[in-house]
Amino acid sequence: MADTTRAAFPKGDRPWSDLEREMRQRTSDDADWRAGRTAIFFFMADQEAYEVGKRAFMAFFSENALGAARAYPGLAAMEREVLDYGLDLLSAPEGGRGVFTTGGTESILLATKAARERHRALKSHNPGAPLNIVMPVTGHPAFDKAAILMDVEVRRAPLDPDRRVNVEALRNLIDENTMMVVASAPCFPHGVIDPIGEVSAVAEAAGVWMHVDACVGGWIAPWFERIGRGTPVFDFRHSGVRSISADLHKFGFAPKPSSTVFFREGEDLDRSTFRLGYWPSGMYTTATMSGSRPGAAVAAAWAVINHLGVEGYTRAARNLSAMVDRYVEGITAIEGLELWAKPDVTIINFGSNAFDIYAVAEQMRAKKWIPGLTSAPRGMHTMLSMQHEPAREQYLADLRESVAAVRAAKSKSDLTATY
Numbered sequence: 506m507a508d509t510t511r512a513a514f515p516k517g518d519r520p521w522s523d524l525e526r527e528m529r530q531r532t533s534d535d536a537d538w539r540a541g542r543t544a545i546f547f548f549m550a551d552q553e554a555y556e557v558g559k560r561a562f563m564a565f566f567s568e569n570a571l572g573a574a575r576a577y578p579g580l581a582a583m584e585r586e587v588l589d590y591g592l593d594l595l596s597a598p599e600g601g602r603g604v605f606t607t608g609g610t611e612s613i614l615l616a617t618k619a620a621r622e623r624h625r626a627l628k629s630h631n632p633g634a635p636l637n638i639v640m641p642v643t644g645h646p647a648f649d650k651a652a653i654l655m656d657v658e659v660r661r662a663p664l665d666p667d668r669r670v671n672v673e674a675l676r677n678l679i680d681e682n683t684m685m686v687v688a689s690a691p692c693f694p695h696g697v698i699d700p701i702g703e704v705s706a707v708a709e710a711a712g713v714w715m716h717v718d719a720c721v722g723g724w725i726a727p728w729f730e731r732i733g734r735g736t737p738v739f740d741f742r743h744s745g746v747r748s749i750s751a752d753l754h755k756f757g758f759a760p761k762p763s764s765t766v767f768f769r770e771g772e773d774l775d776r777s778t779f780r781l782g783y784w785p786s787g788m789y790t791t792a793t794m795s796g797s798r799p800g801a802a803v804a805a806a807w808a809v810i811n812h813l814g815v816e817g818y819t820r821a822a823r824n825l826s827a828m829v830d831r832y833v834e835g836i837t838a839i840e841g842l843e844l845w846a847k848p849d850v851t852i853i854n855f856g857s858n859a860f861d862i863y864a865v866a867e868q869m870r871a872k873k874w875i876p877g878l879t880s881a882p883r884g885m886h887t888m889l890s891m892q893h894e895p896a897r898e899q900y901l902a903d904l905r906e907s908v909a910a911v912r913a914a915k916s917k918s919d920l921t922a923t924y
């Protein structure tokens with residue numbers, strides 16, 4: 506039963522020392538992000554980059570990026586530069602533009618809005634039927650959020666055995682009311698990059714907007730490609746790609762909340778921009794869905810990118826890929842465990858045909874890990890980042906022990922996968 510007691514409005518007048526003590530005490534059982542025990546939620550390249558992000562964030566703690574253009578031209582220039590870095594990294598052509606947002610979900614909302622406006626402006630469609638978005642079953646729920654807000658239908662295509670979208674099935678879902686086709690780089694559940702080139706060709710042939718959701722891979726997968734990891738190209742080099750979402754607060758290693766969305770053509774940025782002319786306070790324009798937003802996030806992203814630069818991201822890609830390989834080796838060395846997909850970047854998803862993986866996850870929970878789960882197929886899931894490296898030996902030892910216990914007891918679990 507949920508606790509329905511309502512907290513009374515505080516009396517106040519409590520000093521920071523007192524508040525800090527209470528907050529520390531109340532969260533003492535919360536997961537410690539430093540310990541690498543959560544499957545997701547926190548991202549790290551190295552300690553120094555983490556400190557740079559934190560210091561820059563605190564230094565610009567009070568600036569409101571809503572007012573960047575009017576009050577903080579220095580901050581506005583940093584924001585523009587961060588977007589330029591992203592356009593460059595993702596091989597956007599001349600004329601490409603971007604928006605600095607508060608997260609992957611907001612980036613996706615903006616791209617979806619732009620796609621809808623373009624469809625409305627340029628395409629004739631069946632007005633009796635709702636517009637639709639066509640995407641793989643693995644596409645992020647942020648598109649469903651956007652679809653609810655915009656009264657749009659979501660159509661989901663099944664996967665091939667390698668867990669990338671089946672392009673033929675995706676193509677068959679497209680009709681005259683399709684305003685957007687989506688593919689992921691990589692998808693969250695299985696960590697694989699969809700066949701972006703093939704989907705791009707399908708989208709172009711159908712004359713439909715293609716969005717690449719690179720919230721996870723956007724700021725790191727290009728560096729994986731550059732170190733010769735064989736990571737597939739997913740960006741504007743594919744001519745059908747009109748927009749890309751790429752989170753800074755994931756593998757850009759910047760503090761939350763920070764993400765970016767990029768458009769191949771500047772006019773599409775105009776389509777995602779909000780403008781209201783008749784308000785008593787005058788013309789109100791935001792490129793974002795949010796109004797006020799932290800200038801701290803902009804400053805911190807600028808600082809982290811300038812701190813890491815080409816060398817730092819290359820190093821991060823090397824460190825991450827070596828760690829992913831070590832995790833994969835350790836996991837697949839445990840009898841009965843297998844990968845559900847070959848990771849393209851940093852997400853691993855594994856399970857078993859020999860025993861109930863959710864029962865293993867329960868054992869891991871009892872050992873104070875916070876595992877991620879996938880439901881189809883039943884699996885465990887982790888988005889690896891460098892805080893997971895010092896935790897690796899312990900994780901694998903606990904996983905071995907958990908598997909052994911589940912095999913011995915033939916235990917089953919009635920857990921359901923919740924994000």
Ligand SMILES: Cc1ncc(COP(=O)(O)O)c(C=O)c1O
Binds near residue numbers: 607611718719764
């Ligand atoms: C592939 C993908 N897209 C979008 C998102 C949404 O990002 P956010 O949680 O920053 O809104 C996530 C989050 O994990 C993701 O993995």
